[in-house]
Amino acid sequence: MSSLAKQISVPIFSGQNYDYWAIKMKTYFQSQKLWELVEEGVTLPEDSSTSSSAEKGKLENKKAKDSEALYYIQTAVADHIFPRISVATSAKEAWSILQKEYQGSAKVRIIKLQTLRRDFENMKMKDSETIDEYYTKVRELANQLKAYGEDIPEKRVVEKLLISVTEKYDPIVTTIEETKDITTLTVTELVGSLEAYEKRRSRREENSLENAFSLNKYEISEF
Incomplete structure (x- = not known):
C-alpha cells in the first residue's frame, strides 16, 4: 500500500447516494493507478506455458494490484452491503455488482x-x-x-x-x-x-x- 493510500481513507457506501460514492471511489482508484484494473479487469492468457518470465512477472503484479483494488472496494462498503460482493474474485466483478444493483442496468x-x-x-x-x-x-x-x-x-x-x-x-x-x-x-x-x-x-x-x-x-x- 502506498504512503498516499495510507493517508486517504476510502468513503464508506451504506446504500445511499451511490452515484456520489462511485465518483469518489473512481478518483481514489485513479490516485492509486488502479482504475484501469477496476474498469477493465485482468486479462489472463489462454496458455501461460509459453509466457516469458517477464510476462509472468507482469501478470502476477497485475493480479496483486487487482487484489489490492478488490480489498479497497470490500473496505469501502458497510457490513450489510458486503455480502453482495463477498463472492467476487476481482475488483471489476465487485464494482459491476454494486453498479448494477445501485445504479441499474x-x-x-x-x-x-x-x-x-x-x-x-x-x-x-x-x-x-x-x-x-x-x-x-x-x-x-x-x-x-x-x-x-x-x-x-x-x-x-x-x-x-x-x-x-x-x-x-x-x-x-x-x-x-x-x-x-x-x-x-x-x-x-x-x-x-x-x-x-x-x-x-x-x-x-x-x-x-x-x-x-x-x-x-x-x-x-x-x-
Missing part, C-alpha cells in the same frame, strides 16, 4: 439519464430562491448527469443560469450578455455578478421599506 441508466436531461432543461429559479440556493440545485443536477456519463460543460451551466433566473435579474443578465463574452464567462464570475446584484437590490428594498415606515410614522405623529 444499461437500460435503466439510459432512462435515468433521459429524465435528468429533461429535469435540467426544465429547471427554473423560483421567486423565493436566492442565487446561491438555485445554483446549488443546478450544480447538483449537473453532477448527477456526470455520474450517469454525461459531462455538463461550464458553458452550458452558464447559459442555463442566464436563461432560467427570475425576471428580477433581467437588468443584470442583459448587462452581462451585452458586455461579457458568454463563451469564456466562468460560472464563478457569473454567480458572483448575480449575487452582487441580488445584494444591491435587497439593500435598496430594505432602504425603501425603512423610508416608507419612517414617513408613515411621521404622518401618524402629525395626526
